Amino acid sequence: MKKLMLATALLALTAGASMAQTVRMGTEGAYPPYNFINDKGEVDGFERELGDKLCELAGLTCEWVTTDWDSIIPNLQSGNYDTIIAGMSITEEREQVLDFTQNYIPPASSSYVALTADANIGEGAVVAAQVGTIQAGYVAESGATLLEFATPDETVAAVKNGEADAVFADKDYLAPIAAESGGALVLLDADVQLGGGVGMGLRESDTELKEKFNAAIQTLKDDGSLNAMIKKWFGDEAAVF
Structure with missing residues (x-):
């Protein structure tokens, strides 16, 4: 039983x-x-x-x-x-x-990564962002030219190869990339609160x-x-x- x-x-x-x-x-x-x-x-x-x-x-x-x-x-x-x-x-x-x-x-910060600390991110600049993100929407209204990519890796690559002056994304995503680049990429002191x-x-x-x-x-x-x-x-x- x-x-x-x-x-x-x-x-x-x-x-x-x-x-x-x-x-x-x-x-x-x-x-x-x-x-x-x-x-x-x-x-x-x-x-x-x-x-x-x-x-x-x-x-x-x-x-x-x-x-x-x-x-x-x-x-x-x-x-x-x-x-x-x-x-x-x-x-x-x-x-x-x-x-x-x-x-x-x-709500956390978005920020820019560029090749140099004095990179242009305003009017006349080309800024990469991932398609369909709040960062892409922000860039489109900032006066800079928006360059959209399907993946976040491609946005960073666009800066490395000179296609874009900077990339704009979540700071939590960009900060480690800049830190691990050996100085090749710079996290700009230009935080923006979105969302x-x-x-x-x-x-x-x-x-x-x-x-x-x-x-x-x-x-x-x-x-x-x-x-x-x-x-x-x-x-x-x-x-x-």
Whole structure:
């Protein structure tokens, strides 16, 4: 009888685990330290660690999907995955076509990287930015000529090869690149605050899923573990909650 009861209990646990909702987490995999592909070919970075933890707290099973940035919102809307967790800033324009969770990174700085500290970034300059980003929108209105690329790597390459005078992107993305360039690239002292922080994007119909992730994000904020995670990936000087 005891063996029968144990087998029944194990069966119930297995059934419960198999019934956990699988959520497909859409990311770019090309924007370190937010998200990138590691040497094992797996999604890694701050958002991988955060996303897995959020799924654990919400009782969900994470499945990671990578996609190009310029198609990341259309692919969410067409059902290729259930969330966007890809360093996406919360903006009024994006909120017209999708929902956001509360932010999991506070409003942070965008900045420029160039070959020299006195590089022109204003009127008459050519500034590279990734297509479809708030940084691209800012450059387009700044008086500089916007040069858009599909990937963040290409924006940096445009500065290195002289195609652009500077690149404008999240400071958290650019600062390590400049630091590791051996002096070839310079992070300019020209920080700009854009957007309402970074959040998870969801379809407007997925209200229950949004509530689950909001609750999980709030738990990590309340116990301090989200701040610790931010500092782990972005350094002690990063903006925290």
